[in-house]
Amino acid sequence: MALSTSSTKQKLTYLVASFSLMAGTIAPTFAQDDAPDMEDIMDVVSNTSKNAFNCDTKPVSGTFSDVVAAVYPGVVKITIYGKAELPFGMELRNKSDHFVKTDPLGFGSGFVIDDKEGYIFTNAHVVEGALKDPSEYRFTASFYNPRTSNYEGEEIPVTLVGIDGTNDLAVDGAVVKMSPEAIEKHNVNLHCLPFKNPDDEDQPREGDPTLAIGAPFGLSFTVTKGIISNMNRGESDKSIGGGDSPFKNPLYRTIQTDVAVNPGNSGGPLFNEYGEVIGVNTSIYHAGTGASIGLSFAIPASAAIEISNQLITYGKIDRGWAGFNTQDLNRQTAEKASVPVDGGVIVHSVTPASPAGFAKILPDDVITSITSDRMGTNNISSSKSLLRYIAWHRPDDEVSFNIIRDGAEMTITFELGNRERVPLKIVAAPAVPDSAPSPHSGPGVP
DSSP states (O other): OOOOOOOTTTOEEEOOEEOSTTOOOOOOOOOSSOOOOHHHHHHHHHTSOOOSSOOOOOOOOSOHHHHHHHHGGGEEEEEEEEEEEOOTTOOOSSTTOSEEEEEEEEEEEEEEEETTTTEEEEOHHHHTHHHHOTTTOEEEEEEBOTTSTTSBOOOEEEEEEEEEOSSTTOOOEEEEEOOHHHHHHTTOOOOOOOBOOTTOSSOOOTTOEEEEEEOGGGOTTEEEEEEEEEEEEOTTOTTTTGGGOTTOOTTOOEEEEOOOOOTTOTTOEEEOTTSOEEEEEEEEEOTTSSSOSSOEEEEEHHHHHHHHHHHHHHSSOOOEEOOEEEEEOOHHHHHHHTSOTTSOEEEEEEOTTSHHHHTTOOTTOEEEEEEETTTEEEEOOSHHHHHHHHHTSOTTOEEEEEEEETTEEEEEEEEOEEGGGSOOOEEOOOOOOTTSOOOOOEEOOO
16 A cells, blocks of 8 residues: 555556655556557457446536636545554554554545446555455545635545455556445535546547646645656566566556656546546656656556446456466467467467366367457457456356367357456467567466
8 A cells, every 4th residue: 555665676656645654655566468459458348338337527628727627526635544553663652552543644546437326436556455454444535625725625434345456467446435425414516527438539649638636745636737658558668667567467558648646646537638537647657756757657547447347336356267378379389270370379278177178178279259248259369368358358257269179160158267266377488490480478367
């Protein structure tokens, strides 16, 4: 959460502002796979079920000031209360307890996604303390109030709906909720903020202007602006973080901007010029400064939409799992399977007691496409794309795999298992002669 030590290795930090007795930066862990193209992940979200949350707010036209005025009421400052360990040598308030209450422990940001039900989206690392000890962590949300000196209204309790931040494919998203009783008691007029629709043709691109609103270092409702620097940060961008690159989650690609965001902006919205949420501010590269140097990163709206849908509907994230390792085709493996190099992915191994094992998928099978009611038919060109499509399904979803085995096509259909109960494994493509094209190594265990 907010309490962690700084990392000299990667100088990347999540954006919770910690004002506890042991403030520091976070050294996050990341999944070990590359990411898809942005168009692919938007196709995934477009093919999933109707949103579980509702927001009828329309885009805004006008100046940046007009946009800020329109979206301000939907942004929240999240205050974190909990336990913080005292530094060595400091006197304990209670000698029998190694912890003391801090008031507050830290700050984050969020935004309303459903003004009827009181749902608020934020980052998982802002509220993950609730998973450690629900009885010792609580959260409040405060809204924009132009009548106060710092634009901050009273703090209103919120409860955790669900979190996606505890597994190898975690998107670092969470949903909290303000109860109807709290809304009535505090006379809150909720204002939801619309996500950019993944089906729209005019998707964000490099050079587009952006706005961020959040609570950097606890400074309520701070507005900063900039441009999109890159829409598709992925696994190849290893200059930041080295082996712990923050761009390896195969479920989405990270948006890079030069917007000034700092600790406390975590979970806050990244807007386009029309007041639509195109991303969720999550981390920065700070080169040891601990603050913004113009390299900030956001979860794309498409991923946040899908996470919100699952958390609101089910209260947790369960991802589909088939139970086989795959690798991308190269010239050597394609010739062996008698398929074109771009004809799919080859099964390297199968877990016997898995859905794929029971369905009799075999090593050396070539998977060319995947079909389901949830997402339709999608051609498979890499292990990463197969992993992505399976993971965006729910356990028990029925999925059909088009397979080439010994030159013959067939379809094998079965219900997926639950990936959350299975550890991640990586299988690299085998070596090929120097004269052959370089293999594309592929992550395994979809």
